[in-house]
Amino acid sequence: MPPSPAAVPDPGRDPDAPAVTTAARLAAEFAEGAAHRDRDRILPAAEIHRLTEAGLFALSVPAELGGADVGVPVLTEVFRLLAAADPSIAQIPHSHYVFLELLRRQGSPAQQAFFFGEVLAGRRLANAQSERGSRTVAEDRTTLTPRSGGGYVLEGEKFYATGSLLAHWLVVRAVLPHADPLLDGSRPKAVAFVRADAPGVSVVDDWQGIGQRTTGSGTVRLERVHVPEEHVLPYTREFAAPTAYGSFAQVLHAALDAGIARAALSAAVAETARARPWFESGAEHAVDDPLLVQQAGECEITVRAAEALLREAARAVDTARTAPDAQNTAAASVATAVAKVACARAAVEASSVLFELAGTRAAAEPLGLSRFWRDARTHTLHDPTRWKVQHIGRWTLTATAPPRHGLI
Template identity: 65%
Template sequence: MTQHARTTPPSPVGKPIRDDAEAIRVTTGLLPRLAAGAARRDAERLLPHDEIRQISEAGLFALTVPAALGGADVCVVTLTEVFRLLSVADPNLGQIPNSHYVFLEALRLGGTPEQQQRFYGEVLAGARYANAQTERGGRTITDDVTTLTPDGAGRYRLNGEKFYATGSLFADRLLVRAVLPQRRPDGRADKSVAFIPADAPGVRIEDDWDALGQRTTGSGTVRLDNVLVPVADVIPYSPIFDRPTTYGSFAQVLHAAIDAGIARAALNAAKEQVARARPWFEAGGERAVDDPLLVQTAGEAEIAVRGAEALLVRAAELIDLARTAPDAANTAEASIATAVAKVAAARAAVDASSILFELAGTRSVLNSLNLSRFWRDGRTHTLHDPVRWKVQHIGRWLLDDVAPPRHGQI
């Protein structure tokens, strides 16, 4: 375990991305470089500082900055495709910007005009944000004990400990979810998000992430000891969920995009490896791909992955539609579509990354090839939130018109 020392400085953005088409074009152009070292980075746990710098300098951390503030303000369909493409190259690189964009959405929904102008301006200038929201000590993932305590005029003191702080090793600011001393009228904790510099006094970021997969996301521990936070750097969080919004579905569709990217990457690897595989003697062909049973397996896997990709686009379309004028009906539709996409993508990621070995044959288990990383990444990331509850929400919606809950804890 090591304490974080900044090795990825803020990256000046080159020519800003202007629109959705340019966002896809720029992302696609980066993919060969990002994918080239993915297997080695996973095997040796080499943190992708250079790759994050490339992504940042290309403007891909500033895609949702509002047009009125000088940004491209791309649609959710485009942003989702960017995440999917990055995850095809390396799922770690797909996950690192996730919380950056989710909390920029919280800024859009809950920040004052002054806060929006300042923080979106930082992002346009190349700043990267990361989350510090989840804790390990509570009964459930929704329980927070990290506190913002008033400390004189115009500031708070922030104390607590966070885990799964994805992207924190590459961030300029940490966006910390914390509870305020007062309770809400219904008795629930009143939560806010503090935008703090990653190198502020009292902040310690530890590189202690020790996971089966997604090994280079920088998802370690953040310790906060009497960190001084100006009131102007805190935005309300709990009120976001008092009204219909697409905040939850927006966060979840990006996770679904990561899973869909893993699934596609696994099939890409399978196609490459099967060309080197020997045919099974009972199949009677000269090549492995002449085996009709192997072809059947590949076809079924492709159907599942394409289905997940299509459902991902549909969910993003419905989120875009609901964002224009959110109400109870259209935000619920967007949430259900996102749940469907999340389940399909999670299943596709785990299944395709397992089928990879069946298609590629015995040679594929050699450690030198590191093909297990697709399954390890898929299995790790799909535990992020249980799809069994997505299925419950979908079923209740179908049978009894029960809208899914509003929550943004994950």
């Protein structure tokens, strides 16, 4: 008897999809040079090129435009696998996929055909969102102003523009100062797709983070950059109705933390096998020390729980992304917030427990084991988990839906 339709795997959501197999193969190769790239701050240009050649920057291109159109569970697993090998490499495609999601939802058919076509041709996107000096990270000073000859003029400066040093297009969030104010008095925002080599655009290699050192996160300066009208998409409008845009972005962030957690625990296991037992344990080998056994077991529980919550969130986001409504988008945001908190905690815990399991020798600089903690601590600062816990609590107690602002 043939399987029922419900039992037939969807190639876009099957965890054994070709994209996952390809990501696992490349991740295994990338892991070998991760410590060296981190130590000497070598940007992974060759590795990113290989990901592009393998089609891993084009996984969400709609099927009707010739893409693989994979589901969120597959994309999340690809990110987790890459992060377990090298979190910097995994972070570079993050904004690329997030803005492709905005293109899918807010782009005109012509815009979708052009930019998804660019992606299929091997072009990569990078974000230019965050700014220094504003009161909060949600406020922008970069402006997109109508130009007398048509199109817009883009002016401003962005920081922490992940992947910008390796991108073909920069996606810049900007205020529309000429537009009617919103109810709160602020002006609506748009995003401008700008060629990285366009006149007036400069990208400075000045990222100095303690972790995620090779994400290509430069400062982007924009001086009277001409942007054609067809290269501008609404941004504020995305949050006017139920949307999975925020949970989609956040579940990929959670996948990075889950990957770091698993990689740190795997490194701990390898190093503990070479460690000496504490003399009071009476054990012949460190792996037989009952106190280390307890720590390892507790850490495995933490990491596995984070991975399970990540998979659950990915399925929820996939459902909301396919047919968004008020209930399923709120549920997806909460599930993703739960996963993000769990994955962040797991990454920081596992990368710290690594040293306790492996012992003093693990602190030797040549081993490069500090990169797991530095990457975890840096990436988990992206958006505070304390506010996610608040939204989870309100949902639990009063069924209050999380806000729509793209960070949950």
